[in-house]
Structures are given as structure tokens and as C-alpha cells.
Amino acid sequence: MDSLIIEGPSKLSGIVDVSGSKNSALPLLFASILFDEKVTYENIPRLWDIESTLSLLRIMGCETEWDKESGRVSVFPSITQKEAPYEQVKKMRAGILALGPLVAKYGEAKVSLPGGCAIGARPVNYHIEALKKMGVTVEVEEGYIHATVKNKLVGAEIFFPEVTVTGTENLLYVAVMAEGTTLLQNAACEPEVVALGEFLKSCGAKISGLGTQTVTIQGSKLKSPAKPIAIPPDRIEAGTWISISLATRCPLELNHCDSSQMTSVLSAFRKMGAKIEELNQGTILKITPADKYLPLHIETAPYPGFPTDMQAQILTLLCLAEGRSTVVESIFENRFMHVAELQRLGAKIEVNGSIASIEGPIKFQGAPIMATDLRASACLVLAGLISKGTTRVSRIYHLDRGYQRLDEKLRRLGAKITRVAE
Numbered sequence: 001m002d003s004l005i006i007e008g009p010s011k012l013s014g015i016v017d018v019s020g021s022k023n024s025a026l027p028l029l030f031a032s033i034l035f036d037e038k039v040t041y042e043n044i045p046r047l048w049d050i051e052s053t054l055s056l057l058r059i060m061g062c063e064t065e066w067d068k069e070s071g072r073v074s075v076f077p078s079i080t081q082k083e084a085p086y087e088q089v090k091k092m093r094a095g096i097l098a099l100g101p102l103v104a105k106y107g108e109a110k111v112s113l114p115g116g117c118a119i120g121a122r123p124v125n126y127h128i129e130a131l132k133k134m135g136v137t138v139e140v141e142e143g144y145i146h147a148t149v150k151n152k153l154v155g156a157e158i159f160f161p162e163v164t165v166t167g168t169e170n171l172l173y174v175a176v177m178a179e180g181t182t183l184l185q186n187a188a189c190e191p192e193v194v195a196l197g198e199f200l201k202s203c204g205a206k207i208s209g210l211g212t213q214t215v216t217i218q219g220s221k222l223k224s225p226a227k228p229i230a231i232p233p234d235r236i237e238a239g240t241w242i243s244i245s246l247a248t249r250c251p252l253e254l255n256h257c258d259s260s261q262m263t264s265v266l267s268a269f270r271k272m273g274a275k276i277e278e279l280n281q282g283t284i285l286k287i288t289p290a291d292k293y294l295p296l297h298i299e300t301a302p303y304p305g306f307p308t309d310m311q312a313q314i315l316t317l318l319c320l321a322e323g324r325s326t327v328v329e330s331i332f333e334n335r336f337m338h339v340a341e342l343q344r345l346g347a348k349i350e351v352n353g354s355i356a357s358i359e360g361p362i363k364f365q366g367a368p369i370m371a372t373d374l375r376a377s378a379c380l381v382l383a384g385l386i387s388k389g390t391t392r393v394s395r396i397y398h399l400d401r402g403y404q405r406l407d408e409k410l411r412r413l414g415a416k417i418t419r420v421a422e
């Protein structure tokens with residue numbers, strides 16, 4: 001397992017190229033299962049989760065090619081086994097996204113229950129209940145979901161009790177191939193869901209309401225994609241870079257963004273006192289830090305609310321604000337594990353259930369700390385950059401799952417950060 005050694009405080013300057021979105025690439029890669037011909041992708045980020053997804057597709061019989069330099073990937077969906085095994089799905093929960101396409105295309109699937117992860121139990125009951133309504137027989141035995149279409153897939157009226165991103169994505173795959181009309185209510189509005197839906201529409205799917213809580217799908221025949229699919233920019237990586245710029249008080253410029261997907265995040269940073277200019281139709285963000293930051297009350301929520309995947313990053317930044325801030329984590333039941341690590345660096349944070357109270361401003365002191373999950377690891381790197389002295393962040397495989405070589409990008413900006421094998 002690797003660690004990162006960071007000498008702080010770091011001075012950064014320059015331009016960052018934001019990579020393709022992990023949470024957009026994963027559902028689009030699994031969508032290849034719906035077709036009979038090769039599907040090609042561009043701007044795929046170099047991440048462990050992409051490696052895991054391609055490895056899972058190969059286990060199911062697909063042929064894959066990945067040019068890591070250009071970000072070009074092709075998948076030939078020659079499925080021979082309709083099973084997503086535990087060994088793969090335990091490494092990456094998004095393996096649950098094999099369920100919908102296999103059921104839609106082949107009428108059968110055996111997919112490992114993803115199991116929980118550090119941030120929560122992460123059940124998939126909403127996926128299963130919705131599939132049952134569409135004519136799928138689902139049994140859960142020995143840690144696996146066994147799904148079979150005994151007769152045919154039929155459109156249905158589905159209501160999700162809670163907004164679920166991958167649940168909405170799994171049902172989109174199935175609904176586009178079902179007979180009749182499907183209504184998804186309380187559907188996720190995340191840009192990653194919209195990107196999947198727009199791709200399916202480009203292949204002939206009849207979908208309306210994408211990006212709203214009510215999505216209507218008319219089952220139809222899909223045709224193979226005519227051209228490569230370009231993965232949209234990663235709004236969470238872009239938000240992470242803004243928090244790095246503001247925390248280090250170093251102006252940065254971000255390329256390959258889409259600011260239209262970041263309204264709640266930009267609004268929060270601007271309320272703290274940051275100046276963020278949206279240039280070139282929002283594809284370039286120019287970040288100017290402030291001398292003093294105002295405290296905030298933040299509540300995470302489904303899109304377009306403040307994203308839970310940005311909670312750890314803004315919580316770290318709020319340690320520098322002048323006064324008391326509060327952060328409410330409304331999506332996951334255990335997503336404050338980074339707090340104990342930040343306290344080792346001197347943060348003054350109290351957690352009571354889903355509410356974290358943060359006193360600022362504080363001065364971080366470097367110390368050994370440990371990453372616990374993907375987004376928490378990014379906030380710990382951020383904290384190391386502004387700590388006085390040496391910070392060692394261990395278990396950064398979490399970071400590599402979701403950020404394309406963040407340490408290399410930081411080094412190019414002037415950070416004193418090295419990767420060591422442990």
C-alpha cells in the first residue's frame with residue numbers, strides 16, 4: 001500500500017486539466033453490455049475503478065482495449081457469462097451496474113451483493129424492488145442477486161423511496177428494453193444519470209424528463225452507438241481543486257470543467273468569500289482565494305443540492321473560516337471518518353450524529369494520518385498541503401480509485417509531495 005509524504009505549507013501555481021468523470025464513465029462502460037457491436041469511449045480517466053470495471057467486463061467475456069495516454073477505451077461486448085463475481089464487486093460497489101444491462105439484454109444476471117463500504121451499509125434494495133415490478137424474478141441467495149426474466153420485461157410505475165443514483169441508472173438500462181412505458185419517480189437528477197440517459201437516447205431510446213425527478217421511458221429497439229462516447233468532466237474533481245486553491249490561498253485555473261453542473265458547490269465557495277470566474281462558457285474556472293473565509297451551514301443533498309462527495313473537502317476548508325460552521329451529512333450514515341484524522345492535525349470539530357460543528361480558523365500541524373474512503377483521502381491530502389511540517393497520508397489506494405494521479409498533478413503545480421510504497 002502506498003503513502004503520500006507532504007511537506008507543508010505548499011505554494012501552488014498553474015493550470016489543472018480536470019479529468020473525465022469517474023461516476024459518468026462507470027455507468028457508460030456497463031452500458032456497452034446492451035449492444036452487439038464494439039463501443040468506443042474517449043476521455044476515460046486513469047483510475048483503479050476503471051481498471052476494475054474493464055476487468056469485470058472481461059470476466060463476463062468482453063474484449064477490452066485501453067490506451068491510458070489518450071484516454072480511449074473500446075469494449076467488444078461478447079458476453080459469455082452473465083455473472084459479476086464477489087471478488088470483483090467487493091473491490092468496487094459500482095459492479096452492481098452490471099445487473100441492469102445483463103437483465104435488459106440477456107434476461108438473466110447473477111451479481112454479487114456489493115456489501116457495505118466505509119461510508120455506509122449501501123444496500124441495493126431499491127434496485128431489487130424496482131426490477132421485480134418490471135417482470136424480473138429476483139432471489140437473493142448466498143450473497144448473490146439472482147435475476148431472471150421468466151416471461152418478458154414490462155414497463156411499470158416505479159417510485160424510489162430515496163433518491164438512488166445507481167438505482168436510477170440500473171432501471172434506465174432495463175426500461176429502455178422493456179415493453180411499454182416506465183415511469184421513474186423520485187429519480188436521481190445527477191449529471192451522471194443524465195449523461196447515461198442522453199447516450200441511450202442517441203442510440204434510439206425514447207426517454208423524457210432526464211435531470212428531473214420524473215423520468216418517462218418508452219421501451220424501444222436500441223442501435224449500436226455510431227460514434228465514440230466522450231466522458232464529461234468530473235465535477236467532484238473540479239470541486240476538489242477549488243477547495244485546494246482556496247485552502248492553500250494559491251490562485252489556480254481549471255480546464256475542462258462544466259460549471260453548469262457545479263452551481264451548489266460554486267455558491268458555497270462564493271459565500272465563504274472566494275472569487276470564482278467562469279470563463280469560456282464555463283469550461284474554464286479561475287479561482288481567486290480570499291484572505292478571510294466566512295463560516296457556513298452546509299447540508300448534503302441529492303443533485304442539485306450540495307454533493308455528499310464534496311462534504312469532506314468543504315469541511316476541511318471550513319476549518320480555516322472565521323467562526324463556527326456546521327455540516328450536515330444527509331446521504332450516508334458514516335461519512336465523517338476523516339474528522340478523526342483532521343483532529344490529529346489540530347482541527348476543532350465535534351460530530352453529533354449527522355452534524356459536524358467546526359471551529360475556525362485553526363492552524364494545521366503535520367502528522368501521520370490514514371485515508372478511509374475515496375473522498376476523505378482527497379481532503380486529507382488537502383489538509384497536508386496546508387499543515388506546517390510533514391504529513392504522511394497512508395492507504396492512498398482509496399485516492400487512486402477516484403482521482404487520476406492527484407499527487408503528480410500537485411507536484412506539477414509546485415507541491416512538495418512524494419509517493420512511497422509501504
Ligand code: EPZ
Nearest residue numbers: 023094122123124125126127162163164165166331332374
Ligand atoms: C453514487 O453511489 C455514487 N457512486 C457515490 O459516489 C455518491 O456518493 C452517491 O451516488 C450519492 O451521490 C457512483 O455513482 C458509482 P445512492 P450510489 O444509491 O448510487 C441509500 C464516490 O465517491 N440506498 O445514491 O451507491 C444509500 O444507502 C461515490 O464516487 C438504499 O437505502 O448511492 C444512501 O444512503 C461514493 N437502498 C442513499 O440511498 C438502495 O437500494 C443514496 O445512495 C440504494 C440506495
